[in-house]
Structures are given as structure tokens and as C-alpha cells.
Amino acid sequence: MTTRVALEEGLRALEDGVVELASMVDKAIERSVEALKRLDQEEAKKVIRDDLLINKKRFEIEEQAIELIATQQPMARDLRRIIAILNIIVDLERMADHAEGIAKIVLMHQDKPLLKPLIDIPRMADKARDMLRRSIDAFIRRDAEAAYKIAAEDDEVDALYDQVYRELLTYMLQDPRTIDRATWLLWVAHNLERIADRVTNICERVIYDVTGRMEEINVSKY
Amino acid sequence: MAEAVAFPKAAVRPAWVRVEGLSAWYGRRQAIRNINLEVAPGKITAVIGPSGCGKSTLVRCINRLHEVVPGARVEGRVLLNGEDIYGPGVDPVLVRRRVGMVFQRPNPFPTMSVFENVAIGPRLNGLAKGAELEELVVRSLKLAALWDEVKDKLNVPGTSLSGGQQQRLCIARALAVNPEVLLLDEPTAALDPISTLKIEDLLRQLKAEYTIVIVTHNMQQAARVSDFTAFMLAGEDQVGELVEFGPTRQLFTNPKDPRTEAYITGRFG
Numbered sequence: 001m002t003t004r005v006a007l008e009e010g011l012r013a014l015e016d017g018v019v020e021l022a023s024m025v026d027k028a029i030e031r032s033v034e035a036l037k038r039l040d041q042e043e044a045k046k047v048i049r050d051d052l053l054i055n056k057k058r059f060e061i062e063e064q065a066i067e068l069i070a071t072q073q074p075m076a077r078d079l080r081r082i083i084a085i086l087n088i089i090v091d092l093e094r095m096a097d098h099a100e101g102i103a104k105i106v107l108m109h110q111d112k113p114l115l116k117p118l119i120d121i122p123r124m125a126d127k128a129r130d131m132l133r134r135s136i137d138a139f140i141r142r143d144a145e146a147a148y149k150i151a152a153e154d155d156e157v158d159a160l161y162d163q164v165y166r167e168l169l170t171y172m173l174q175d176p177r178t179i180d181r182a183t184w185l186l187w188v189a190h191n192l193e194r195i196a197d198r199v200t201n202i203c204e205r206v207i208y209d210v211t212g213r214m215e216e217i218n219v220s221k222y
Numbered sequence: 223m224a225e226a227v228a229f230p231k232a233a234v235r236p237a238w239v240r241v242e243g244l245s246a247w248y249g250r251r252q253a254i255r256n257i258n259l260e261v262a263p264g265k266i267t268a269v270i271g272p273s274g275c276g277k278s279t280l281v282r283c284i285n286r287l288h289e290v291v292p293g294a295r296v297e298g299r300v301l302l303n304g305e306d307i308y309g310p311g312v313d314p315v316l317v318r319r320r321v322g323m324v325f326q327r328p329n330p331f332p333t334m335s336v337f338e339n340v341a342i343g344p345r346l347n348g349l350a351k352g353a354e355l356e357e358l359v360v361r362s363l364k365l366a367a368l369w370d371e372v373k374d375k376l377n378v379p380g381t382s383l384s385g386g387q388q389q390r391l392c393i394a395r396a397l398a399v400n401p402e403v404l405l406l407d408e409p410t411a412a413l414d415p416i417s418t419l420k421i422e423d424l425l426r427q428l429k430a431e432y433t434i435v436i437v438t439h440n441m442q443q444a445a446r447v448s449d450f451t452a453f454m455l456a457g458e459d460q461v462g463e464l465v466e467f468g469p470t471r472q473l474f475t476n477p478k479d480p481r482t483e484a485y486i487t488g489r490f491g
Contacts, residue, residue: 004419004423005423005426006426006446006447007446066475067471067474067475070445070471070474070475071445071446071470071471071474072445072446073442073445073446
């Protein structure tokens, strides 16, 4: 007979919650960048509205976790798992805020066209989303090796951010009238860069969950 | 009067229990005062509180065991599926069959085998015999999550089992007479942690059919196993009262009464 059925079930429910929240966040990032590509104001508004659902989900998971700690006295790996989850959901929720930030930049454009066709920004988004999905996968599989590897990939996002920054600088130097729109795109890139940083935080939590060690890995240059 | 004699009516599963204005005395000393409590059907309700707060007295009133102590008496009502178990003409023996009890120390009948320990209740009550009785014993042992461990030794003395097994044997014995409510008075106080967790998992499996009340000293156990928790405390006059009752989740994360908070955070007294 297995023991601790209630604790096991509670942990599984929390894991399911994390996967669901991560999927909501992943979609929010995707939709915000899609909205930016097309300057689709309606879609951007939707991303902003749906952020409320993400916040709600995060609080729901947090309450479940608190209940599990209060009622089931988790110890050792079970306790680490719950603490990791409590941290991960904060990072996920903040990532969604960055997606919301991108959506708000779509709204700022109003009638103005994009300064330039988007090249590196969608790449940054794809890379960050790929890292996000794999970090959650590593969390579910308790794979510390994968977590180290994913965190190292943050350098690629940083490099893309550098590229975007330098490119936008050239626009601004050539024609100061582009400064507002160039700055907006720079903010978008910054939001994506921050999203990838938060994936690194998730990776740190996976490593803590698996090994019990708290360490800062791959400090971003930004 | 005919109504009262008709007790018990057909069993309602899972059963509900309502304690109304219940007070109990041992001779001149009052043990509990004016307890009001709704025990939800098909749920586990835990009663917690420090020693001497009257929690055991409370559950012993729910199956009329309190009154077997000389000089003990009870006031108030205990409704089982709407019928007052203290109503006129109600046979306390029948009440105890419908509301089973498991005690702190495993107490299998010392001269009886594993099989006999479980069979004795239904046999004495004329509930089953022969092959039917055997089936009932097996079913009860399975329900108590003990079958796999004893199926090859049904004829050994019940007391030869381990402590945790003996306690599950006592639960099987209680289940064999098909009660509607199961009262457990510190059922794991004498058991090791693994046996304790086994009993807790067992209770979770049983609760769909049996309404369960568990008295426990161990509030972590109450937190782990129960759906609702009642916190009792003896006041300055040493009489136990119900301080707070609510969903376990709420009681352990955000209790309403400062005395509950003080107790569950270990800052009592």
C-alpha cells in the first residue's frame, strides 16, 4: 500500500497547475509578438485582458501550495518541490507581464506603421518560448542537466538583444524622427530579454528541486 | 412512541451526525459544555485540542459510550440521520452497532484468531453465518487494507499481529457490523509513523461510505487526513468547549479564533 496519497495527489495537482500556467504564458508571449507583427490592436487588447486570467491562475496555485504545506507537512524533496513551484509561478506570472508590456507597445503605435520589418524580435520570442517550454519540461522530469543547458542558452537571447539594439541605434542616428518607434521596439526586445532571464530563474529552481543546491547560474549581462 | 421504537430506520449512506447543545458530566464534574457540531456525511472530521479538553468525551457521547462510566450523564441531542440517539426507547447497543468505535490501543480479543476477531460482531448480531459470514470477514479485512497481509494466517491469534496490523484488525472488526459512522479515538497514538500513514490512507478510502470522526492529539494528523476540523479547549473552569469548527484547509491556514491560532502555531498557554 502506498502511503501519503493526499500529498502525492496534491503535488500532482500543483505540477498540472504549473504546466497549465506555463502554457498560458507561452501563448501570451506568442500572441503579443504576433499582434506586434500585424499591429493588431484587438489582439493586443486581448493579451492585456487575458493577463488577468494568468494572475488568477498563479494565485490559485499559490493557495493550493500553501494548503498542501499547512495540511500535509511535506519534507525533503516534497518540500523542495513545493518551494520551487512557489518561485516558478512568480517568474511565470512576471513573464506574462512582459508579454502584456509588448501588447501595450502595439497599442502605442496607434496609426503609425512599424519602424521596420521585424527580424530579430520574432527570433528572440521563438528562442525564449522554446527555452520556457523546455524548462518546464525539465521541471516535470526533474532534469537538472537539462536545466543547466537551457540556462546557458540565455546568451543567445542576449546576443540577439545586442543586435536589435545596435540596429535600432543606426535608425535613430540617421533620422531622429524615428526615435519614438525605435525606442518602442527596443522595449519589446527588452521585454523578451527579460522573459529569457526568467527562464534562467526557473532553471535555478529545477536545480534546487533536484539537488537541494541554491545557486545563481548564467548571470545575464543585462 | 412507536416512532422511537422503530429506530433504527434504514441506514442512510453516508450518514450525517448533528450534535446539538451537548454537555456531559462525570459525576459532579462537567467535562464538556454546550457543543454544537455538524459532522458532514462522507467526510472525515477531526477533533483536536490539548489534553483534558473533552474531545474523547465528545466522541464517546456520539455512540452512547460515555454513559457506561458510573455516574456519567449527558444533556443535549445527538442526531444520526435526523434521529436522536438519546431519544426515548432507543437501545444504546443498537446505536453502538451503527456508530462503531476504534480506540487508542489496538485491542483485538486476546483469545481469538484473526478471523474470529472480525466474525464475532456479525455472528453475535445475527448478521451473517456460514459462507456469508466468511465473505463478510474477507470483505471487512479487505476494506481495512489488511487482507493481503493476513490471508494466509487467518487462524493465528489476533494479538500476534504487529501493532499497526492489530489496529487495522480492530477497524475491520468495527466495519464487519456495517456501521454508518466510524469514531476513532487517537487510533494511531500507539503506532509507528509508517503504520500511522497506512491508517490515514485507509480512512481516506473509507470515507465515501462511512462518515468518520477522528480524535487526535496530533494536529498534523488532523491536518493531513481530515476535511473538517473541530478545535476544543477547556476554559478556566476546566470544562471543554468547542472553540472553532470549519474546513481543515481554512482552520490550518487562516483560523478565525486567536485561541485556535495560538494552539496550531504552538504558542499555547
